[in-house]
Amino acid sequence: MxxxxxxxxxxxxxxxxxxxEVIRRVxxxxxxxxxxxxxxxxxxxxxxxxxxxxVVHERHALLAKILGTIAIVAATSxxxxxxxxxxxxxxxxxxxxxxxx
Amino acid sequence: MTNLPNTDIIIxxxxxxxxxxxxxxxxxxxxxxxxxxxxxxxxLGMLLAVAGTLLNREIVEYKWIAIxxxxxxxxxxxxxxxxxxxxxxxTALSHAxxxxxxxxxxxxxxxxxxxxxxxxxxxVLSMEVILGSLTFTGSLMAAGKLQEVLPQRPxxxxxxNFVNLGLLGIAIIVAGVLVAHPEKMYLFxxxxxxxxxxxxxxxxxxxxxxxxxxxxLLNSYAGLSAAAMGFxxxxxxxxxxxxxxxxxxxxxxxxxxxxxxxSFSNVLFGAFxxxxxxxxxxxxxxxxxxxxxxxxxxxxxxxxxxxxxxGYGMAVAxxxxxxxxxxxxxxxxxxxxxxxxxxxAGRMPGHMNVLLAEADIxxxxxxxxxxxxxxxxxxxxxxVIGANDVTNPAARTEASSPIFGMPIxxxxxxxxxxxxxxxxxxxxxxxxxxxxxxxxxxxxxxDAKSFVGNIVRELTGGGxxx
Numbered sequence: 130m131x132x133x134x135x136x137x138x139x140x141x142x143x144x145x146x147x148x149x150e151v152i153r154r155v156x157x158x159x160x161x162x163x164x165x166x167x168x169x170x171x172x173x174x175x176x177x178x179x180x181x182x183x184v185v186h187e188r189h190a191l192l193a194k195i196l197g198t199i200a201i202v203a204a205t206s207x208x209x210x211x212x213x214x215x216x217x218x219x220x221x222x223x224x225x226x227x228x229x230x
Numbered sequence: 231m232t233n234l235p236n237t238d239i240i241i242x243x244x245x246x247x248x249x250x251x252x253x254x255x256x257x258x259x260x261x262x263x264x265x266x267x268x269x270x271x272x273x274l275g276m277l278l279a280v281a282g283t284l285l286n287r288e289i290v291e292y293k294w295i296a297i298x299x300x301x302x303x304x305x306x307x308x309x310x311x312x313x314x315x316x317x318x319x320x321t322a323l324s325h326a327x328x329x330x331x332x333x334x335x336x337x338x339x340x341x342x343x344x345x346x347x348x349x350x351x352x353x354v355l356s357m358e359v360i361l362g363s364l365t366f367t368g369s370l371m372a373a374g375k376l377q378e379v380l381p382q383r384p385x386x387x388x389x390x391n392f393v394n395l396g397l398l399g400i401a402i403i404v405a406g407v408l409v410a411h412p413e414k415m416y417l418f419x420x421x422x423x424x425x426x427x428x429x430x431x432x433x434x435x436x437x438x439x440x441x442x443x444x445x446x447l448l449n450s451y452a453g454l455s456a457a458a459m460g461f462x463x464x465x466x467x468x469x470x471x472x473x474x475x476x477x478x479x480x481x482x483x484x485x486x487x488x489x490x491x492x493s494f495s496n497v498l499f500g501a502f503x504x505x506x507x508x509x510x511x512x513x514x515x516x517x518x519x520x521x522x523x524x525x526x527x528x529x530x531x532x533x534x535x536x537x538x539x540x541g542y543g544m545a546v547a548x549x550x551x552x553x554x555x556x557x558x559x560x561x562x563x564x565x566x567x568x569x570x571x572x573x574x575a576g577r578m579p580g581h582m583n584v585l586l587a588e589a590d591i592x593x594x595x596x597x598x599x600x601x602x603x604x605x606x607x608x609x610x611x612x613x614v615i616g617a618n619d620v621t622n623p624a625a626r627t628e629a630s631s632p633i634f635g636m637p638i639x640x641x642x643x644x645x646x647x648x649x650x651x652x653x654x655x656x657x658x659x660x661x662x663x664x665x666x667x668x669x670x671x672x673x674x675x676x677d678a679k680s681f682v683g684n685i686v687r688e689l690t691g692g693g694x695x696x
Contacts, residue, residue: 134350137461137469144470147253148477154260157485157573157598160580161317163259163478164449168324170252170272171475174331174456176283177463181338182298183289189341196338198298200331205302206309207327208276213310214320216269218584221314222262225592 162218169211175204244282245467251275262593314588318577319376325452326369332455333362339462345413352412354461356405360425361455367429369448384437397428441577443486450479482579489573491636521672527688533610535566539639540582541575543616547678554589556682559689568595570602570639572620603640612644616678622663647671650678
């Protein structure tokens, strides 16, 4: 338990550093799509919700099922909506045509 | 029994690949040429991770999962197809949904585990539900304000910060008690309920122009709450996705607060709705020069270099397509046209870029503040459309001005400045803009869309002087 926790903290720290380095390079031009994309990726929380809703619990089974199901709906709408709108936005960004061969 | 570890390995492998794909997705987003590949990588990672999760042998019932996935997709599609002008409120709404998911899972996890919750787990669980629930109501409020369902005007009262910080403080104290005594299960609703209330109170004093900062901040909170959920569920994938989202929101919040010259702590501690600069001092009517569309068109046609500075007013007037026609008409005459975009123009980071890209303006013509500011002295005409405070030279010169120190677009350095504006009313910050009274400034009074349309008609239809 203690070691797991420490590993998790390492993972969080490294991911935060990678996040800073990668996202710093995103041009301000694309900050709106950046936000909608990270939002869609964040909805990976659906994984936790699926397990919550699908696994048999000895106590509070109904509570877990109801909350888990609603959570899946919320996260899935973010996944589908987030990827859709990000792609729609990015499709619109075009370089000035004639200048490029 | 022998089979079980195999499935686990498959599941964990999908998570590992998904993690790599998520990081690549963000990396590819750095340039418009590779960005769409990034979306694809994200989708693939998501698909893998969800498919892997469904393999989990402990999942016994798929009916409700399937129904929920379909229902979520049905809600998600229209949210993915909103008009580009509605993107800020859509984004706020999606932060609310993400936070809702995290809060609900956290709540269920608490009741499934209580009263045997180890201290560290209880601490991250508290963080998960506190951040989750305040982000949920805060984002709903922000979406409501952006959609203009709720009044956009900031509502302030005496002791507001005290009340807000007090609420947050109580929630944190209750969480502390729960960490020490997880068996006091009756306390748990408080660390969901109080932050829900705090989320509402936090957004009440926020006005429209503060929205870019607030949305970024809520984005960061949503990410951090998801990372906390990853700690609770011991899911590395979720920790990483949450950390990436949290980092992204954090970077954007810092950018936005810099662009508004607010310290980050000022933003963090609910002081967005800054002390409203006292009632604007009675202003004597100063003379301004105004011009007609015909005059504006003539000046633009004679220019070599034009910089257009759009603001939220352009979005409100839905003028971006007319602006595109203006861009075409001028470019056809050999005029060099660029766009200067302030980081906080609009209602969310990057808002103006998306609207202009939608109107088919090439992205290499959209320059951010640092790139364009050096160009203004060589610019013949700076055309300001629906922007105000971000062009106010008082931010550079008048130490007494509430926006002093805020980085602005130096439009006043252009040879001629033209400002399209409905009336002489002050901008969001309620501050008079000296730009309007300069000798080389022409005020173009009218609705942005129709005024730009009239200029375009002069430029194209006129044919010389006729």
